[in-house]
Amino acid sequence: MDIQEISELFPLFYTANPETLEWLLSIVDEETYAPDETVITEDDWGKAVYLIVSGWVKVRSHYHYQESTLEILSQGDFLGEMEILDESIKSIEVISLSDVRLLSISAQRFLQMLFKDPQLHHRMLQLTVRRVCQLYRRLQLHQQSPKMKLIKTLIKLGDNYGKSTEKGIEILQIPDQDLADFADVSLEDFQQCINQFQNQNCLEVDSANKCLYLTNIKQLNHLAKQL
Structure with missing residues (x-):
């Protein structure tokens, strides 16, 4: 360097x-x-x-x-x-x-x-x-819903470390329990929210390459405002 x-x-x-x-x-x-x-x-x-x-x-x-x-x-x-x-x-x-x-x-x-x-x-x-x-x-997020906590966490990781790709903002597929801990949500709530984000086309999981794609940041921000 x-x-x-x-x-x-x-x-x-x-x-x-x-x-x-x-x-x-x-x-x-x-x-x-x-x-x-x-x-x-x-x-x-x-x-x-x-x-x-x-x-x-x-x-x-x-x-x-x-x-x-x-x-x-x-x-x-x-x-x-x-x-x-x-x-x-x-x-x-x-x-x-x-x-x-x-x-x-x-x-x-x-x-x-x-x-x-x-x-x-x-x-x-x-x-x-x-x-x-x-x-x-x-x-301050401690009293917020699990969905809000996870959205804010994903957006933070995307903003700080994400890589722009054709699929969206790429971040590492962090192990479920680690990401749940970091977002301050239970593992069960975490898995439910991730499934919802995938169904809403906001998130794509590429386990083969150990990547998560935030495919629609605008939608995630919109969801956060609605909660």
């Missing part, structure tokens, strides 16, 4: 100085994972910051023998920055949902970058606040 590629791929580095990006490329480590591998263990938090170059991951909580998917992330996202600034979180790990390529930078070197580049520091604060706002919006 060159500095232009990394600044275009990662919103975190949109405003970073070219010198910062040159230094970053000289110190990062590249890692690759196959589907269903542990990318970050609970003991890894606080040691490094991780930048997703390609692929999809889930952030999973495991507590009292129960597991739940808290977040779905993909290309351009980064993880671990908050844990190097505060106490590391527990019982949280990151698992690959597809082939994954990421870059990692040690906590010490990431902090050095922030101190050297005020623009990068400011940008990270902006993105952290944005994440908190997104969390608030998800909490």
